[in-house]
Amino acid sequence: xxxxxxxxxxxxxxxxxxxxxxxxxxxxxxxxxxxxxxxxxxxxxxxxxxxxxxxxxxxxxxxxxxxxxxxxxxxxxxxxxxxxxxxxxxxxxxxxxxxxxxxxxxxxxxxxxxxxxxxxxxxxxxxxxxxxxxxxxxxxxxxxxxxxxxxxxxxxxxxxxxxxxxxxxxxxxxxxxxxxxxxxxxxxxxxxxxxxxxxxxxxxxxxxxxxxxxxxxxxxxxxxxxxxxxxxxxxxxxxxxxxxxxxxxxxxxxxxxxxxxxxxxxxx
Amino acid sequence: xxxxxxxxxxxxxxxxxxxxxxxxxxxxxxxxxxxxxxxxxxxxxxxxxxxxxxxxxxxxxxxxxxxxxxxxxxxxxxxxxxxxxxxxxxxxxxxxxxxxxxxxxxxxxxxxxxxxxxxxxxxxxxxxxxxxxxxxxxxxxxxxxxxxxxxxxxxxxxxxxxxxxxxxxxxxxxxxxxxxxxxxxxxxxxxxxxxxxxxxxxxxxxxxxxxxxxxxxxxxxxxxxxxxxxxxxxxxxxxxxxxxxxxxxxxxxxxxxxxxxxxxxxxxxxxxxxxxxxxxxxxxxxxxxxxxxxxxxxxxxxxxxxxxxxxxxxxxxxxxxxxxxxxxxxxxxxxxxxxxxxxxxxxxxxxxxxxxxxxxxxxxxxxxxxxxxx
Ligand SMILES: Nc1ncnc2c1ncn2[C@@H]1O[C@H](COP(=O)(O)OP(=O)(O)O)[C@@H](O)[C@H]1O
Ligand SMILES: [Mg+2]
Numbered sequence: 296x297x298x299x300x301x302x303x304x305x306x307x308x309x310x311x312x313x314x315x316x317x318x319x320x321x322x323x324x325x326x327x328x329x330x331x332x333x334x335x336x337x338x339x340x341x342x343x344x345x346x347x348x349x350x351x352x353x354x355x356x357x358x359x360x361x362x363x364x365x366x367x368x369x370x371x372x373x374x375x376x377x378x379x380x381x382x383x384x385x386x387x388x389x390x391x392x393x394x395x396x397x398x399x400x401x402x403x404x405x406x407x408x409x410x411x412x413x414x415x416x417x418x419x420x421x422x423x424x425x426x427x428x429x430x431x432x433x434x435x436x437x438x439x440x441x442x443x444x445x446x447x448x449x450x451x452x453x454x455x456x457x458x459x460x461x462x463x464x465x466x467x468x469x470x471x472x473x474x475x476x477x478x479x480x481x482x483x484x485x486x487x488x489x490x491x492x493x494x495x496x497x498x499x500x501x502x503x504x505x506x507x508x509x510x511x512x513x514x515x516x517x518x519x520x521x522x523x524x525x526x527x528x529x530x531x532x533x534x535x536x537x538x539x540x541x542x543x544x545x546x547x548x549x550x551x552x553x554x555x556x557x558x559x560x561x562x563x
Numbered sequence: 564x565x566x567x568x569x570x571x572x573x574x575x576x577x578x579x580x581x582x583x584x585x586x587x588x589x590x591x592x593x594x595x596x597x598x599x600x601x602x603x604x605x606x607x608x609x610x611x612x613x614x615x616x617x618x619x620x621x622x623x624x625x626x627x628x629x630x631x632x633x634x635x636x637x638x639x640x641x642x643x644x645x646x647x648x649x650x651x652x653x654x655x656x657x658x659x660x661x662x663x664x665x666x667x668x669x670x671x672x673x674x675x676x677x678x679x680x681x682x683x684x685x686x687x688x689x690x691x692x693x694x695x696x697x698x699x700x701x702x703x704x705x706x707x708x709x710x711x712x713x714x715x716x717x718x719x720x721x722x723x724x725x726x727x728x729x730x731x732x733x734x735x736x737x738x739x740x741x742x743x744x745x746x747x748x749x750x751x752x753x754x755x756x757x758x759x760x761x762x763x764x765x766x767x768x769x770x771x772x773x774x775x776x777x778x779x780x781x782x783x784x785x786x787x788x789x790x791x792x793x794x795x796x797x798x799x800x801x802x803x804x805x806x807x808x809x810x811x812x813x814x815x816x817x818x819x820x821x822x823x824x825x826x827x828x829x830x831x832x833x834x835x836x837x838x839x840x841x842x843x844x845x846x847x848x849x850x851x852x853x854x855x856x857x858x859x860x861x862x863x864x865x866x867x868x869x870x871x872x873x874x875x876x877x878x879x880x881x882x883x884x885x886x887x888x889x890x891x892x893x894x895x896x897x898x899x900x901x902x903x904x905x906x907x908x909x910x911x912x913x914x915x916x917x918x919x920x921x922x923x924x925x926x927x928x929x930x931x932x933x934x935x936x937x
Contacts, residue, residue, distance in 0.1 A: 453654060453656065455652045455653075455654050455656040456656050456658060458621075458623055458643070458650075458652070459650075459656035459657075459658070459717075460669070461622075461643045461644045462621060462622075462623075462643055462644070462648075462649055462650045463669050463670030463673060463717065463718075463721065464644050464670050464673035465644055465669070465673045466644055466673075467644075469673060470644075473669075474658060477660045478659070478660060
């Protein structure tokens with residue numbers, strides 16, 4: 296039985312993809328619209344992209360988002376990788392089940408709850424909300440995604456490679472940096488990319504934990520849209536879609552490379 | 564264990580080493596001494612605990628109880644990376660992201676050996692295991708035999724007190740495996756190193772080891788030279804696992820101390836023939852014993868042998884397995900049960916005059932049966 300492209304399949308596929316991508320396609324198309332009216336086509340133009348460059352607050356927000364994204368992705372990758380190593384390599388230790396549960400919980404936690412609880416925490420600690428609180432919030436919710444990605448790579452890695460390194464005189468730390476890390480590097484890179492994308496996209500958690508002077512790009516866009524959609528926003532969103540698409544492409548290439556890594560099946 | 568006078572202290576000593584995984588006992592109370600320069604082989608069926616025992620010496624498993632001494636020093640609490648032993652892993656465990664050269668140099672770099680010396684020692688070991696020209700390759704660009712040599716070089720280059728080998732030849736094809744046996748043995752003798760090898764292949768153990776330790780369900784049941792283990796197995800398990808044996812259950816009868824002969828009433832289905840076998844001491848009369856008969860030590864006649872020949876049984880040829888150098892004949896005993904007899908094909912007329920379902924007589928010399936009480 297080979298699957299066939301019946302008329303039914305074609306129709307349902309078309310409808311499905313249309314539902315998913317039509318809004319995005321519209322947005323991209325209208326970002327090149329000459330007209331100032333969002334819903335009326337007035338010819339091709341890149342004037343809104345040029346106008347973006349003159350929009351100080353939007354550029355500033357993009358810069359904030361980029362810095363928060365890079366910083367939080369980097370912290371999340373370090374912490375998430377360490378958590379994955381602890382979960383996979385240290386066998387059964389006290390509190391392992393609890394830690395596993397705690398790592399996975401944020402994956403399914405509604406963002407509103409994560410955001411609200413972080414807000415309460417920062418208020419209770421009397422921390423000034425701003426750049427660093429958003430960064431911290433992003434670290435805490437994207438870390439678990441990194442853990443999941445790295446963990447799946449670690450469990451398939453031949454344990455005897457690390458044992459061989461220790462057998463040859465490498466301390467556990469040297470083993471991690473010289474053997475484990477190079478072998479899980481594709482997954483670590485993929486995890487970073489994922490955390491970066493999550494941070495760049497986030498509106499809900501950032502809205503809860505941000506303060507004056509630290510408006511992220513999604514927050515700025517959302518704020519402007521409430522006053523009316525302008526083609527400029529369409530252009531900004533198109534650029535974001537481009538960045539996220541590139542990140543996801545890099546992510547999938549990195550994880551494919553990880554799968555094809557000769558070392559994976561080498562042991563057997 | 565008292566030290567035999569005049570013998571040097573052992574290089575490795577296992578004292579009552581026990582290791583369980585959850586409820587399962589992988590290693591149960593192993594006592595073993597291995598001397599400097601010895602080629603020692605742990606032999607046993609898969610899952611009997613050989614690898615686990617070896618890993619306690621390498622430092623990857625911590626014994627639940629017991630001690631391991633290396634060169635007189637207790638290894639308890641010494642982490643794997645500080646033990647002067649090196650292991651060749653069953654999977655070879657070559658680092659896939661490093662060249663052959665970097666793999667071999669890895670251990671020396673960890674010890675902070677100067678660069679020039681590393682280069683020198685790597686070059687020397689590359690020559691020893693004959694992998695010149697492969698230095699720049701990655702592990703996935705090597706054949707199975709080449710990987711095995713790189714793994715060997717990587718472990719040897721550190722000049723360990725003991726080299727541990729976990730099923731070193733299991734991944735090679737048959738011809739290469741047999742050639743490599745002799746090479747490894749020769750290398751060990753030339754370097755004067757102590758080798759501790761694990762295998763489930765008894766031919767491999769016989770061909771390579773100075774002494775064999777046979778393991779069974781986590782216990783070390785017999786230790787001895789290959790010939791000793793083969794000719795005088797200590798237990799039914801050893802007799803069945805090391806080489807081919809037909810085991811016949813029986814009951815001990817009268818003992819003739821002067822001739823060192825024991826009568827055994829065998830339980831072969833309905834019939835119960837009486838055999839005479841060599842025995843140094845008598846098990847209690849009436850106790851259960853087992854006779855182990857090696858196929859190559861059984862005689863086979865197509866005519867009834869002359870009267871007075873000891874230990875003769877009439878049987879029916881069941882099938883003939885032609886193996887080239889020998890033919891394995893399976894026979895059915897009248898009371899049920901089968902016996903295997905091997906016949907050397909010393910000439911080019913294979914088993915003329917022997918065919919399935921014909922009557923035949925088998926027999927064995929009293930000294931050729933192994934009497935087992937355990
Ligand atoms: N890390 C482990 N966790 C649980 N059980 C193990 C582990 N290592 C070995 N075992 C068990 O211990 C027994 C002995 O294993 P092993 O020493 O590998 O046997 P062998 O090398 O003789 O084939 C087996 O039953 C195996 O399943
Ligand atoms: Mg094993």
